[in-house]
Amino acid sequence: MNGIKILESFGFKTDEEPKSIYPYSPVYRVRGEKYDFIIKKTQRTIERAQRLIYFTKYLKENGIKVVTPVDTKRDNPQQIGGDIYIVYPFIVGGTYTGTNDEIYDSGRLLGEIHRLSPEVNNFDLPKYNVFDFNIKEVHDSVQNIENYAKSVNLKIDIYKLKEKLIQIVPQQEELKNSRLPYVATPHDFKANNLIFNPDPYLIDPDNATWLPKVFDLALVLLLFHNELSTAPDEIFTPEQWQIFLSGYTKSVSITELEKEYWQRALEHVFLDEVMWLMAECEEDWSNPSQLKLFECLIKLIIDSSDYHL
Incomplete structure (x- = not known):
């Protein structure tokens, strides 16, 4: 156009x-x-x-x-x-740099948004319904990831990654039927969509969706630092993740069911958001910062025991 x-x-x-x-x-x-x-x-x-x-x-x-x-x-x-x-x-302000105050305030903003969500989808937002990944998709995506990693001489444990992603595929039906609480949310809550003046201001709510609340939290952990040059080129540290959650839980509680399903939710969102990003966005592999983020994400999905709710 x-x-x-x-x-x-x-x-x-x-x-x-x-x-x-x-x-x-x-x-x-x-x-x-x-x-x-x-x-x-x-x-x-x-x-x-x-x-x-x-x-x-x-x-x-x-x-x-x-x-x-x-x-x-x-x-x-x-x-x-x-x-x-x-x-x-156009909102005037500064971009996120990864300070503890910014992380805490970002968590508080997302918590306030989730707190305001109605119990039913009153706004008729698109409902999340991506529960149809299959083994072939994983094989094809991992093959692309392996090829891209080799092209930039990045050593990753491709066998452990493939094994892990294949294990995730059968969990989808259980997640779909889990009765996890849903919220109306912007569902692209990342640092590049926030401006600080000095509190965080959401500048891109256009992916607003009705989806499991814990999926939104998983997306934050995985991709909050994606596509922003002023952000760290790695995921939150375990300590930073707890700082984000401490801001988030000022306004909203995390249910026992969400804690029970957290690991499976995190793995599912990796399939949905991160596997696609790494397998389809070839240009990202030529960016050193993105490369470091990808390396962190692979390590996280293989072992996420340090990241809990």
Whole structure:
């Protein structure tokens, strides 16, 4: 989609094709008379985008620092071509650097979001339903991972990784039927989606989903430091993980059922989010920081005994 057309659809004039500030999806920073704005692709269809807006406005009305659509003279969001685009305010502040205060405050923010979740999916957000991984997918993904690792001379225990991931596959049906508590959540709660001014401000809620609460926590542990140059190039240390949880549990409790299923939830989210990332994003293997993160993630999934709820 032509970037000029996207900007013009929201009333912004430009003679030059805008450059996306995010490499994997169109995200444009636009200068206004007083403030800057972000125009980005969001959930498809327009009805789903509107449900996302209802959710984020609810969070904002209840004290959560989260972006919501700006008032424009044009429809916001709107469909342009086959995609849905939305205009958010550009939030000024600093990026995450991995301090204990930032980790604690990030955990507290996610806990407050989970606390505000209704008991049922009142916002009709997309429901998580990815419980269909199979052995062939694991074999194919591990083969890609092995090839990429060899190409950059990274030594990983590919046999232990493959063995572990194959063991995870049969657990899916039990997780699906486990009656774990679900929450309405942004479900992309990572450091690159937070701006600190000085408290964390959520700038990308567009993946909002109805999913098991413990899955959201697992995603944080695995990928909170992904895709951010100012973040450490490794996962939380066990001590940092407990700092995050101490902030998180200021607002919400972790149930005994969630503690019981934590290990299986962590392994499942690895299959869903990390295996795909490592197997399909070949360009990440040429990034030394990403390489170190991948190495940490493999060690974690083989032995996560130091990381508990």
